[in-house]
Amino acid sequence: xxxxxxxxxxxxxxxxxxxxxxxxxxxxxxxxxxxxxDGFRNKGSVSEDGVLTVTTGLTxxxxxxxxxxxxxxxxxxxxxxxxKQEGLTDLELGLKVPLLDASKSPVGLALSSTVLxxxxxxxLGVDSTNANLLLIATRNWTPALSTDVNAGxxxxxxxxxxxxxxxxxxxxxxxxxxxPVTLFAETYAWLPAHREGEAKQALRRGVAEQxxxxxxx
Numbered sequence: 614x615x616x617x618x619x620x621x622x623x624x625x626x627x628x629x630x631x632x633x634x635x636x637x638x639x640x641x642x643x644x645x646x647x648x649x650x651d652g653f654r655n656k657g658s659v660s661e662d663g664v665l666t667v668t669t670g671l672t673x674x675x676x677x678x679x680x681x682x683x684x685x686x687x688x689x690x691x692x693x694x695x696x697k698q699e700g701l702t703d704l705e706l707g708l709k710v711p712l713l714d715a716s717k718s719p720v721g722l723a724l725s726s727t728v729l730x731x732x733x734x735x736x737l738g739v740d741s742t743n744a745n746l747l748l749i750a751t752r753n754w755t756p757a758l759s760t761d762v763n764a765g766x767x768x769x770x771x772x773x774x775x776x777x778x779x780x781x782x783x784x785x786x787x788x789x790x791x792x793p794v795t796l797f798a799e800t801y802a803w804l805p806a807h808r809e810g811e812a813k814q815a816l817r818r819g820v821a822e823q824x825x826x827x828x829x830x
């Protein structure tokens with residue numbers, strides 16, 4: 614019946630990127646670099662992964678991004694039998710266009726779209742190219758407190774991949790305690806349009822991403 618599962622995932626390290634995006638875009642020659650690494654271990658399996666995301670302004674009205682990661686998994690199914698998987702994850706390219714500036718209007722709006730290419734090693738990524746379109750709304754309540762709302766849809770472009778078609782909704786709250794320290798809480802849901810898909814919901818909290826910007830003259 615598509616019941617959602619709820620997971621509380623604390624971000625224990627500074628620089629944890631949010632899943633829910635804001636309507637801001639980087640200016641030309643302004644770079645934002647996010648690096649994230651995670652590990653998981655239980656009785657039968659061990660996994661580690663890392664993701665690097667690079668975002669920059671391409672023009673005053675267009676932002677571009679690139680994301681690529683690496684994943685390693687080791688699973689013991691029965692004593693003596695071990696299965697290993699490792700390799701690069703899928704390549705993701707994205708564009709974002711601002712519609713309304715949150716600093717000049719009550720609500721900031723933006724449209725973003727990403728394309729996920731199936732470049733990952735077998736078993737570590739999607740089966741076919743995926744594309745999505747996302748509407749982003751940002752409300753700045755004070756200079757230190759803001760709320761972001763995301764809503765969009767993901768399409769699997771290959772044949773036989775309908776279970777990857779899904780809508781996405783998310784809400785995030787950011788509070789800048791003292792620049793650049795920002796606390797966040799976000800919740801989001803992945804709601805498949807296909808009955809074979811798995812609906813998911815998550816709740817995260819922690820320290821928001823710290824930006825590494827370089828103004829190139």
